Amino acid sequence: MTATGRKITPLGNRRRDQILRAAEAEFEKYGFEGARIQRIADLAEVPKANVHYYFASKSTLYDAVLSNVVDLWNAALAPIDADADPATVLEDYIRMKVELTRLYPAATRIFAQEMLGGWQHLSEHLKRETRAWTEHLATEIENWIGQGRILPVDPFHLIFVIWATTQHYAESGTQVKSIYRKNSLTRQDHDRLADSLVTMVLRICGLEPVGHGRST
Amino acid sequence: MTATGRKITPLGNRRRDQILRAAEAEFEKYGFEGARIQRIADLAEVPKANVHYYFASKSTLYDAVLSNVVDLWNAALAPIDADADPATVLEDYIRMKVELTRLYPAATRIFAQEMLGGWQHLSEHLKRETRAWTEHLATEIENWIGQGRILPVDPFHLIFVIWATTQHYAESGTQVKSIYRKNSLTRQDHDRLADSLVTMVLRICGLEPVGHGRST
């Protein structure tokens, strides 16, 4: 084992990030098993041994990448106002999720693969953090149902709809990218996705769109 | 290369199936990259070389497994009556999809992983067949929207909702399996999932459940 009990200097931090970014791209493209340390090193333009200087093992590196993602999402999606009306909360939540997918498509895809792969490569610690991320909203939804503010729905199915459909779009985005060599989807594309998602989710809950959204 | 231009005897066919089943389990658990030919051989209780006698390469084997899945789904989901009412078609479609997930959870999971992985390991031939599988329903949905029979929705988003939510359940099924050592979810569990799904999808389309379904 390497990469333990050592002082981190600013230079070291920069290199670490550089490797982390390369790793993110690699894991997105090939998944955990398919990822190759050598390719990560090449992409980061450092020798392979340098990768192992900062990350003891492939798993450690993967954990570090996922950890970043989870932090990001927790930070952005955490605050839910318990008294706000469901339609607003859901709409805000969805638009934030779509925005995060737009900003960090790679991270989102890795997360999705892990989710469908049964969390096989994640450390217990991160698994717990990840679950917390969904359960927060789920309990809120259950409260709304109990209070008769929305139609009865399985909260986890609903959240999964949000997650999966966003993901579907991130996926077709990758295809668009490789076929048309368009570097990213336009902001309009993402707005349209968010609109479509909001409409679907609100209809499922028997709610009407709140004023501040777009139409169609 | 092996496994070409050779007469297949009944015995050979049985062995081939035996290996195919083992491969399905292995690919489900570990994905394409993570799958190990040796483990497939062990599970099928044949020497590794025997696997290569029937399947030239890992890719060939994977293609064979996926091909089975696609055939299965095309056979079960193909017939859509163009004049039937949308609610019935959608409900039947969903219940059939859930049923297939119940009967072939492994196949479903492999398919899902491939879908989210961007179809990286599939031959062009199978990619086309697979796309056809969704586009059939998608055009039907678009017709309904054009005729004002259902509310406007992105057909692919809707199909993805069906697919993803079923998948979510197949996934939590795997977890249930490994935690409680319950071999499979009960029929009731699946009925509940189907009910929940039907309700969500119909609400999205602005439709009411048709008589022959269950309630709640």
Add this chain to the structure above:
DNA sequence: CAGAGTTCTGACTATTTGGTCAGCTTTTTC
């Protein structure tokens, strides 16, 4: 029951992989 065709397999190879490490260079610290 003999010969042809098919099925099977142990032993092997070439390659790739994650990971190590001794010693080098650079940066920081006092």
Add this chain to the structure above:
DNA sequence: GAAAAAGCTGACCAAATAGTCAGAACTCTG
């Protein structure tokens, strides 16, 4: 400005992997 610490890396290794192949063991047919 020298000692200490951190950063870096080429060369290496053990293990694992997909795939090969020569020939033995079956099974089917006439």
